[in-house]
Amino acid sequence: MNRRMVFLCLVVALTLSGCGQDGNVKVRPAKKGQITVGFSQIGESSLWRAANTKSIKHSLSIENVRLIFAVAGLSREKQIADIQGFIRDKVDVIAFSPVVENGYDDVLREARQAKIPVILTDRAIRTSEPGLYVSSIGSNFTAEGSSAAVWVKGEFRTTRKTVNIVELEGTAGSAPAVQRKAGFLEGLGGDPRFRIVASRNGNFSRPEGEAAMKAVLRSRRDIDVVFAQNDDMGIGALAAIEAAGKRPGKDIKVVTIDAIHDGLIALSKGRINYIVECNPLIGPQLMRLIKDVFLGLPVPMRVDTEEMVFFPDNVNDYIHEREY
Numbered sequence: 001m002n003r004r005m006v007f008l009c010l011v012v013a014l015t016l017s018g019c020g021q022d023g024n025v026k027v028r029p030a031k032k033g034q035i036t037v038g039f040s041q042i043g044e045s046s047l048w049r050a051a052n053t054k055s056i057k058h059s060l061s062i063e064n065v066r067l068i069f070a071v072a073g074l075s076r077e078k079q080i081a082d083i084q085g086f087i088r089d090k091v092d093v094i095a096f097s098p099v100v101e102n103g104y105d106d107v108l109r110e111a112r113q114a115k116i117p118v119i120l121t122d123r124a125i126r127t128s129e130p131g132l133y134v135s136s137i138g139s140n141f142t143a144e145g146s147s148a149a150v151w152v153k154g155e156f157r158t159t160r161k162t163v164n165i166v167e168l169e170g171t172a173g174s175a176p177a178v179q180r181k182a183g184f185l186e187g188l189g190g191d192p193r194f195r196i197v198a199s200r201n202g203n204f205s206r207p208e209g210e211a212a213m214k215a216v217l218r219s220r221r222d223i224d225v226v227f228a229q230n231d232d233m234g235i236g237a238l239a240a241i242e243a244a245g246k247r248p249g250k251d252i253k254v255v256t257i258d259a260i261h262d263g264l265i266a267l268s269k270g271r272i273n274y275i276v277e278c279n280p281l282i283g284p285q286l287m288r289l290i291k292d293v294f295l296g297l298p299v300p301m302r303v304d305t306e307e308m309v310f311f312p313d314n315v316n317d318y319i320h321e322r323e324y
């Protein structure tokens with residue numbers, strides 16, 4: 001029996017074993033036919049990332065997948081070495097969230113040579129070689145940036161004067177930083193009233209977001225809007241705005257992306273004005289893809305995650321159920 005057939009038998013056995021009260025399939029420890037997945041996570045630096053990791057680990061564990069989990073600590077080089085380790089371990093499927101967009105072609109060629117399919121999760125890569133990965137799941141970062149800009153334009157639609165915007169950017173060269181920036185510019189639509197007067201790197205982190213915003217406010221005070229490419233940098237910016245004697249959400253409007261619990265709290269208090277969701281809970285969708293890829297079934301090149309937007313009028317309906 002080849003490994004695909006063993007896996008099919010396992011799926012049938014699991015289906016027959018029935019569901020638990022919570023709806024999860026009860027899985028007996030499998031000795032044979034277990035899929036081994038190598039997963040490389042970007043880092044462990046935020047609540048968003050922790051929720052993403054938890055969702056993936058949970059979804060794979062309830063399906064009895066053997067998971068080799070590595071954390072890249074925001075280093076592309078460490079991530080490439082981890083993926084090479086998965087290839088040496090002859091895993092069945094590799095999945096990873098690329099730290100940055102470029103520089104993965106060689107290691108993906110090594111995976112292809114070893115006939116190990118690769119799935120990208122959350123972030124994407126840039127490559128001129130089609131077929132280096134089989135599928136990619138994640139958010140539409142361009143649409144998220146554009147949604148943020150459309151809110152800003154709506155908020156200032158009656159204002160005649162120039163609207164000065166500070167942009168706090170995520171990790172340089174990462175897909176969400178590059179695409180959210182492009183989407184934001186696209187959403188502003190070249191309207192000359194809206195001017196991005198400063199773009200600073202805050203590496204998707206709270207302290208770096210705060211430091212970046214402090215530096216901007218030291219050089220100029222006529223800021224109307226902060227567009228932070230994630231909640232953490234936006235929350236950092238709130239502290240910097242207050243330290244400069246201004247009221248976040250009022251004197252300076254704040255727009256962010258992610259919708260983690262802390263972000264929603266700030267929104268409910270009027271300190272943040274608008275948040276575009278970026279959903280980290282992609283474990284179930286990833287698990288479905290892993291199974292299909294393992295069984296050699298056709299899979300879509302791209303799977304988008306479902307997302308919504310939050311503002312003061314709807315935030316209280318969702319804030320209590322937010323786990324991250």
Ligand code: GYE
Nearest residue numbers: 048122123176204230278
């Ligand atoms: O927005 C940010 C995290 O890759 C979409 O990474 C993800 C981003 C997310 O650090 O908070």
